[in-house]
Amino acid sequence: MGIAESRISQLQDRVAGLSVPASAWNAKNRAAAVERLQSMGLPAPRDEYWRFTDPKSLNAIEAPKAALFDPKETDVFDTIDRLEIVFVDGVFDATASDELSGSNMSIERLSDAEGQDTHWTADCYGALEAIGQTPVQRPFAALNTAYATDGVLIHVTGKVEKPVNITYRHANETSDAILHHVIKLEEGAELTLLENGPAAARFNKSCEVFVADRATFHHVRTQGRDHERRAVTHIFADLGTESVFKSFTLTANGALTRNECVLRLNGDDATAHVAGASVGDGDFHHDDTVFITHDAVGCESRQVFKKVLRNGATGVFQGKILVKPDAQKTDGYQISQSLLLDDDSQFLAKPELEIYADDVACSHGSTSGAIDEEALFYLCSRGVPKDQATDLLTVAFLAEAADEIESDTLSDLIVDKLEGWLERHRP
Amino acid sequence: MLEIKNLQVSLAEEDKEILKGVDLTVEAGKVHAIMGPNGSGKSTLSYVLSGKDGYEVTGGSASLDGEDLLELEPEERAAAGLFLAFQYPVEIPGVGNMTFLRTAVNAQRKARGEDEMSAAQFLKVVRERAKTLKIDSDMLKRPVNVGFSGGEKKRNEILQMAMLEPKMCILDETDSGLDVDAMKLVSEGVNALRDEGRGFLVITHYQRLLDHIKPDVVHIMANGRIVKTGGPELALEVEQNGYADILAEVA
Numbered sequence: 001m002g003i004a005e006s007r008i009s010q011l012q013d014r015v016a017g018l019s020v021p022a023s024a025w026n027a028k029n030r031a032a033a034v035e036r037l038q039s040m041g042l043p044a045p046r047d048e049y050w051r052f053t054d055p056k057s058l059n060a061i062e063a064p065k066a067a068l069f070d071p072k073e074t075d076v077f078d079t080i081d082r083l084e085i086v087f088v089d090g091v092f093d094a095t096a097s098d099e100l101s102g103s104n105m106s107i108e109r110l111s112d113a114e115g116q117d118t119h120w121t122a123d124c125y126g127a128l129e130a131i132g133q134t135p136v137q138r139p140f141a142a143l144n145t146a147y148a149t150d151g152v153l154i155h156v157t158g159k160v161e162k163p164v165n166i167t168y169r170h171a172n173e174t175s176d177a178i179l180h181h182v183i184k185l186e187e188g189a190e191l192t193l194l195e196n197g198p199a200a201a202r203f204n205k206s207c208e209v210f211v212a213d214r215a216t217f218h219h220v221r222t223q224g225r226d227h228e229r230r231a232v233t234h235i236f237a238d239l240g241t242e243s244v245f246k247s248f249t250l251t252a253n254g255a256l257t258r259n260e261c262v263l264r265l266n267g268d269d270a271t272a273h274v275a276g277a278s279v280g281d282g283d284f285h286h287d288d289t290v291f292i293t294h295d296a297v298g299c300e301s302r303q304v305f306k307k308v309l310r311n312g313a314t315g316v317f318q319g320k321i322l323v324k325p326d327a328q329k330t331d332g333y334q335i336s337q338s339l340l341l342d343d344d345s346q347f348l349a350k351p352e353l354e355i356y357a358d359d360v361a362c363s364h365g366s367t368s369g370a371i372d373e374e375a376l377f378y379l380c381s382r383g384v385p386k387d388q389a390t391d392l393l394t395v396a397f398l399a400e401a402a403d404e405i406e407s408d409t410l411s412d413l414i415v416d417k418l419e420g421w422l423e424r425h426r427p
Numbered sequence: 428m429l430e431i432k433n434l435q436v437s438l439a440e441e442d443k444e445i446l447k448g449v450d451l452t453v454e455a456g457k458v459h460a461i462m463g464p465n466g467s468g469k470s471t472l473s474y475v476l477s478g479k480d481g482y483e484v485t486g487g488s489a490s491l492d493g494e495d496l497l498e499l500e501p502e503e504r505a506a507a508g509l510f511l512a513f514q515y516p517v518e519i520p521g522v523g524n525m526t527f528l529r530t531a532v533n534a535q536r537k538a539r540g541e542d543e544m545s546a547a548q549f550l551k552v553v554r555e556r557a558k559t560l561k562i563d564s565d566m567l568k569r570p571v572n573v574g575f576s577g578g579e580k581k582r583n584e585i586l587q588m589a590m591l592e593p594k595m596c597i598l599d600e601t602d603s604g605l606d607v608d609a610m611k612l613v614s615e616g617v618n619a620l621r622d623e624g625r626g627f628l629v630i631t632h633y634q635r636l637l638d639h640i641k642p643d644v645v646h647i648m649a650n651g652r653i654v655k656t657g658g659p660e661l662a663l664e665v666e667q668n669g670y671a672d673i674l675a676e677v678a
Contacts, residue, residue, distance in 0.1 A: 373480070378517040379527070381477050382587060383505035383535035392530065396521025396570075 007041030013061055014042060018147040018178075023114035029126040033145035036130065040139045049136055052316040052348045053258055053287040057230050058140060063176035063202030066228035066255070075167060076222050076417055077194050080409070082165040083107075085152055089170060089200045090177025092150055096167075104158030104189070110151035110180060121153050121182045128208040128236035132262040136291060141234040141260070144206040148180030156189040156215075163192035168199035170226055175200040181207040185215035187240075192407075195221035198254075203231040213240035213267055219247040220410050222417065223257060227283065230256040241267030241296070248405045250414050251278035251286055252421045258287040265292070265299040265327075275304040275404035277418065280313030280345075281425045287316035288336075294327035294357075303334040306401040308394055309345035310425070320352040323360050330355075332362035339397050340368055341390075341427075391422045428492055428626040429453040429476075429595050435486035436468075436475050445471045447651035448487065451628075453595065458627040460637055462662060463648035464670045469630045470514060472648075473599040477511040478504050491595055505531075506538035508594030512584040512601050519571040524583065527571045528553060528590055535591060556589045560616050577604030578612075585616035596620070597628045602636040614639030634666035647673055 015037075020030045043055040057064050086096035092109055100107045106120075113119045126145040132138060152166060166181075177200035185191055189212070199205070211217050223231060231254065239245050251257050263272050278286045292301045307315035317336035338347035349366040371393055379389035398418055405411040429452065436446040445468045453459045463469050475482050476489055478501035489496045496504055519527070533543040544552070557567060560582045572580050581601055588596055598617065602610055617640050621627070629640055637645070637659065645661040646653045649670065654677045655661065665673065 372519075374517050375519045377479055377501060378513065378519065379531075380501040381479075381505055381511055381513075382527075382531035382591065383502050383538065384531050385502050385534060385538075386500065388530070388534065389502075392522055392527075393519070396519065399521050 004041070007044070008038070010059065011038065011041050014059060015143070015147065017061070020146055021111065021114055021149065024117050025119050025122040026114050026125055029122070030146055032130065033126050033142050036133060037139060037142040037146055040133075040137045040142060043139050049289060049318060052318070052350070053256070053285065057256055058202070058232050058258070063174055063200070064228070064230065065173050066170070066201035066226055066230070067173060068170060069198075069226045073420065076196050076413055077165050079413070080163060080165070080194070082163045082194065084165045084167055086167045086169060087150070087177070087179065087199070089172045089175035090149060090179055090203070093169070102160060102162060102164075104156060104160050105191070106155045107164065108153055110148065110153055113153055120155055120184070124182050124184060124208060124210060125180070128210070128238055129206060129234070131264070132234075132236045138234060138260060138262070140204055140232045141206055141236070144178055144180055144204050144234065148178045148206065151180040151182070153181070154183045154191065156183070156185045156191045158188070159190040160192075163194050165194040165196070168195070168197035168203070170198040170200055170229065173201060176202045178204045180205070183207065183217070184210040185212055185217055187212045188214045190216040192218040192220070196224075198224065198226040198229050199231065201229055203229065203233070205231070205233045207235050209235065209237040209245070211237060211239045211243040211245055214242045215240065216244040217246070218406055220405055220414070221248070222250040222252075222414070223254060224250070224252040224417070227253045228255050230254070232258045234260045234262065236262045237264070237272075239263065239265045239267060239270040239272060242269045243267060244271045246273040246404065246406055247275070248402070248414070249276040250417060251276065252417070253280070253284065254286065255283050256285045258289065260289045261291070263292045263301070265294050265301065266296055268296045269298045270296065271300045273302040273304075273404050275302070275401045277306050277398040277401040277414070278315065279308045279398070279418065279421055279425070280310070280315065282311040282313060284309070284313035285316070286314070288319070290319040292321050292332070294321070294323045294330045294332065296327060298329040299327065300331040301333070302404070303336070304401050304404050305336040306398050307338040307347060308341065308398060309338060309347065310341035310427070312344040314345070315347045317347075317349040317351070317366070319350075319364070320354065321362055321364070323355040323357050323362065325356040327357045328359045330357060330360040330362065332360065334364040336366045337397070338368045339394060340370055387426045391419065391426075394422055395419055428455045429489070429628065431487070431489045433487035434472075434475070434489055435484070436471060437483045437485050439481050439483045444485070445482075445651055446475070449651070449653055451646065451653055453626040453628055455594075455626050456623045457643045458621065458629060458640060459644045459646065460629045460631060460642040460662060461646045461648050462631060462665055467648045468651045469648055470599055473511055473597045473630060476597060477501060477509060502534065503538070505591070505593070506535045510588050510591055510593035510596045512581075512588060512596065512598045514600040514603060516572050516580040516584055518573045520573050522571050524569055524571050525553065525567045528587065531587070532590055553590060557586055559619065560586050560589070561612060562586055578606065578609035581605055581609065581613050582616070585613055589616065589620060594624065595626045595628070597630070599630045600632065601629070602631055602633060610636065611639060634662040637662045649674055
């Protein structure tokens with residue numbers, strides 16, 4: 001079935017200014033992605049998974065301008081001993097970055113790798129994205145695979161002690177960045193990936209993660225600062241037997257953020273936790289779209305998403321758990337909650353369960369509510385000013401998502417950031 | 428210390444008068460008890476004094492050491508030295524008891540222009556006071572009142588009182604939901620805070636609590652007014668004869 005003419009021409013205009021980087025080993029993957037994208041076209045507001053989030057600004061030929069915002073605060077992971085890689089508006093900053101090397105891993109840039117004759121990512125690049133296009137199409141992920149200008153490729157063969165931290169800086173008001181990372185963890189390997197920063201006026205980022213048997217991948221990221229920035233991000237991961245995947249995202253500010261997470265639990269007894277805390281004030285639209293497929297026995301998945309919205313901010317959650325016929329003993333859990341601090345803000349949630357196995361435990365819940373007035377009065381009656389009491393209750397609400405972070409140190413850093421944001425955004 | 432004059436209060440949502448002119452003065456160093464049948468307005472009085480939403484003051488005044496309480500926000504009343512031990516302490520998931528206590532103590536100190544307590548100093552004091560109330564470190568770490576038994580919640584109220592060192596303490600049916608041992612423990616906690624400079628207003632249905640916390644003055648409240656005031660013997664009279672006789676006598 002072909003797609004409408006108008007979609008084809010819209011897509012041609014959208015990608016006219018983009019070019020597919022040349023590469024001996026990656027040309028095939030890039031070309032396949034171009035083909036996928038052409039067969040799909042760009043998303044339209046009537047598409048099932050775009051009903052709550054208008055793709056207009058992501059579809060626009062040029063990135064809408066996003067003013068730079070400098071809140072005079074240090075980067076969230078500055079106190080962590082880490083290997084830092086810095087991109088400014090999607091362009092690698094060698095001076096600001098650490099040397100790309102570490103024990104138990106190989107780490108290099110996509111653009112460097114593509115100049116080589118062969119590379120270990122030849123079979124990986126775009127592979128999970130391609131699989132992740134069914135049953136739900138993700139055009140921006142295909143666009144990313146086709147046109148990404150750079151990214152980080154990490155091959156992990158053992159336990160990596162120092163987290164890898166990718167910092168995204170935003171310096172140009174009209175920057176339009178596309179980055180694609182590939183991370184492959186061999187059997188029993190361990191890596192923590194940290195990501196932070198506003199990245200660009202418009203940012204399209206994709207990250208494919210291959211988690212082999214008994215490997216562990218921890219991911220903590222913050223998307224913050226600049227109010228007008230827009231981002232569409234995808235995480236695709238395949239999980240092997242007894243592997244662990246845990247991803248947490250803090251989002252503060254941003255005119256539009258769409259974070260998609262597409263996970264497949266392919267090996268028995270794998271664990272996948274995806275969590276997010278987002279806080280928005282005013283012109284803020286945040287969308288978490290998650291698709292978890294259970295395709296093995298005894299796997300556990302958790303989705304915990306919390307949103308605090310005020311002054312007309314919008315939160316979206318679309319979370320799906322698909323349990324294949326053989327995925328017995330699946331334990332699937334999903335909760336999405338919003339705290340609406342006024343009547344102008346809204347939360348749109350679409351939880352979905354599709355279960356074909358008969359011996360599973362899956363639950364989901366979604367709530368929207370206001371600050372608990374009884375609790376607020378109790379705190380105030382003890383002398384805590386109303387603003388501070390509201391913050392305490394708000395942080396308590398969000399902390400349930402931050403609790404999903406394995407490392408207490410990282411979790412504390414996230415809660416500190418949340419507290420700072422709330423203090424700056426009091427009514 | 429606490430001076431209430433002809434206080435008249437209605438429910439904000441409906442036009443229903445709950446307090447119909449309450450007059451009451453609690454002096455520093457004294458313990459006043461208010462007893463009265465259900466629906467007499469005892470709890471309303473405690474809520475109005477502490478600043479809870481939902482009530483409309485239609486007349487009269489309430490002041491603490493000359494400061495007009497009714498003009499102040501709840502947190503300002505607390506900083507001014509007023510404390511209400513809740514009949515039903517509120518559970519606050521996600522907020523650690525210790526964090527809550529420290530935030531409250533320091534917020535009040537800040538409001539009074541005093542230095543905040545350091546973490547170490549605070550920890551020392553809280554451990555000491557928690558110990559006398561048999562509150563263990565686990566209870567201090569848990570979220571405020573979450574999963575606490577009735578007795579634990581009331582002990583936690585008294586711990587807050589001990590940490591905040593208010594001038595004027597209002598205890599709203601602190602004996603409800605307590606077994607005999609817990610009542611003794613809570614009463615000891617209250618008695619330890621009795622002081623020349625501190626006033627108490629103890630609201631209760633039963634004389635039993637007043638065996639432990641000996642009042643100087645007992646008031647009987649009915650239908651939104653203080654209808655009779657006397658010494659400790661008044662509480663005993665209620666215990667023996669119920670409210671019917673007193674109410675008949677003042678009617």
